[in-house]
Amino acid sequence: MQSDQDIINGLLSDTRDYAANIFVRKYQRFVFSVAQRYLISYEDACDASQEVFIKAIRNIGNFRGECSLQTWLYRIVINVCHSMNKKKKLRSFITFNSFDTMPESITDEYNPENTTIDTEFQQKFDHLMNQLPEKQRETFILRYIDELSYEEISQMLGTSIGGLKANYFQAVKKLALILKPDGNI
Amino acid sequence: MGIYKIMNMKQQQYLDSLPDYVDGNLDQYTKDAIDNAKLHDLELQSEINSIQSLFAMLDKDHIKKQQEYLSRNVSVQVIQALEHKKTQLFSTNQIIAFCTLSVIICSAILYSIYLPDTQNMTTVASLALNDSNHRSNKNTSEIHDIVYGTHDINQLSLFEEINTDQQELLDDIIVDEVFAIYERELTLENQSETPKALENEIQNVLLLEGKDDETL
Secondary structure, X not given: OOOHXXXXXXXXXXXXXXXXXXXXXXXXXXXXXHHHHHOOOHHHHHHHHHHHHHHHHHOHHHOOOOOOHHHXXXXXXXXXXXXXXXXXXXXXXXXXXXHHHOOOOHHHHOOOOOOOOOXXXXXXXXXXXHOOOHHHHHHHHHHHHOOOXXXXXXXXXXXXXXXXXXXXXXXXXXXXXXXXXXXXX | OHHXXXXXXXXXXXXXXXXXXXXXXXXXXXXXXXXXXXXXXXXXXHHHHHHHHHHHHOOHHHHHHHHHHHOHHHHHHHHHHHHHHHHOOOOHHHHHHHHHXXXXXXXXXXXXXXXXXXXXXXXXXXXXXXXHHHHHHHHHHHHHHHHOOOOOHHHHHHHHOOOHHHHHHHHHHHHHHHHHHHHHHHHHHHOOOOHHHHHHHHHHHHHHHOOOOOOO
């Protein structure tokens, strides 16, 4: 796997296509999972991820290196998801559709033709995450699943490191309490 | 009290570090401190156990694999979108600029072809000019008819709708006619014709237009 600096240099040079490919492959899981948490629909999460990468590749020259590439991408994902949610709300207002009709989880909409995905596990995991407040959920996923440092999460969420540690512990405690009765996910 | 507070703060910090302790992401100093504390603290021991069982259930590698599988199409879509943009011959701005330029060039060509020139008139322009002259001549002859009483009754409506240009034309005709009559008077004076008859003729012309000879 290439370093972020190599990717940036590649995107700014003649080897842009190659660098873009590496860049997308490196961060597609991260970008998609963040988009999935903000936009419920699988299609919307895919569209948002695509838009995020195209924006990032086009504007890589504006990346000043004050934070990590992943933190920069996180901010773009949040912006894209916010604007998509706004458009969705406007569309639903115009067409008088309610959001209640949307699938509860990404896996509800996902094509079950594949057997690789553990739909039941994914649904339970999504349900579990929805039990947490947004800040605790984000902290838990970024720290536990994405394995980011507290410094990076702090830059992404704008919360102090002490606050993040407390959020993480509270999230873990809550999840442990929810899972205690039956003991499995 | 102060010492108790510091202890409590430290205790909270240790508690907040428990998920990282279980996940193996702690520095050696804090890890040793928790290791020592859990030997004597059953509550802490139970807390650590519950976190361990939670993490065992939430297998992060399994979750990552799921996310990777769901996001596998993103790279293909992004590469296709980038290729699509590259293969587009013109950008939207270039198309707009091209269309604007084309419209300007076409307008310039059309203007140069159909520009009305008296030296080199095109068919359309000459027809329009002929039509205008014809109408002007027609109006002049109609005014002549009205002045001399040789008009058709329907032509009187023309008098009511007369415009400024026609009014000037009419005035010129009246002036010409009055001068012609005076010339005739002079000629007739020489030939000893009655001046009274000529004066009446002038008055008739002027009355028809509502003017007197002072205005002329």
